[in-house]
């Protein structure tokens with residue numbers, strides 16, 4: 001058996017990894033917060049040394065973008081120090097590591113989609129913590145893949161799609177930011193990409209190491225994303241909800257967000273790992289939640 005250790009198994013991506021179609025010999029092992037508090041880097045290193053997985057996928061993280069502004073130490077502990085410990089321990093046992101990162105490592109003022117070689121230039125504590133995590137992982141491990149993704153949604157936990165469906169229960173109009181552009185990404189798609197990349201790392205494919213961008217095909221503003229969700233919800237008997245397009249400046253949040261979050265995915269597509277349209281994910285998860 002090929003033991004695949006997944007950190008963050010209770011998260012959006014972690015759950016998708018566990019329901020994904022896996023290569024026949026793979027066996028996923030997850031460690032929950034109760035088994036292992038990821039603030040403890042010594043415990044992370046000990047767990048990896050004991051379990052000796054063939055490969056590790058880090059789907060964990062401190063994902064509260066706004067909350068991170070007032071909890072920088074915790075964000076750095078989980079998004080920089082924990083992955084650094086995973087990378088050190090994984091390298092020590094010769095196991096490749098896939099680590100998930102974000103579009104928020106960029107400032108967002110580039111007029112075109114971001115490519116992997118663009119300089120990190122985050123504008124939030126969360127973005128800084130994820131950027132530092134990437135550097136720490138790449139410094140500690142030669143066979144590591146960083147998968148940057150964006151606007152992750154699913155039928156699990158809390159995310160934009162679930163928030164819109166909840167708001168739509170009681171409102172006929174919702175104000176949504178219409179001047180940030182990005183690529184929504186369904187977790188099943190993201191899980192599929194991680195599995196494909198990790199399989200290549202396990203096969204010793206050096207082209208699968210380094211930084212990659214993966215995001216749903218097509219682009220959208222948050223307002224476009226909301227409209228797609230509400231349109232889909234009408235197919236399941238919900239009343240139509242109007243989207244009022246607002247400016248970022250009209251919706252102040254503790255953390256600044258990039259205006260352009262679009263990730264260019266050509267590099268991973270050249271490996272044959274191609275994203276499906278983000279709208280397919282909206283159809284799938286709205287149906288799942290409202291069926």
Ligand SMILES: NC(=O)c1ccc[n+]([C@@H]2O[C@H](COP(=O)([O-])OP(=O)(O)OC[C@H]3O[C@@H](n4cnc5c(N)ncnc54)[C@H](OP(=O)(O)O)[C@@H]3O)[C@@H](O)[C@H]2O)c1
Pocket residue numbers: 007008009010011012013014032033036037038039058059060061062063078100101102103130149150151152153157
């Ligand atoms: N969500 C997005 O829009 C987005 C966008 C771009 C990139 N990403 C990145 O993608 C990855 C996965 O995101 P996600 O949305 O799937 O995350 P998520 O749903 O917020 O899940 C986070 C996971 O990390 C675990 N975790 C957090 N603190 C922990 C601790 N102290 N000890 C043990 N476990 C801990 C959580 O465990 P509990 O269940 O116990 O809380 C959970 O399993 C993250 O690296 C994130 O930065 C996310």
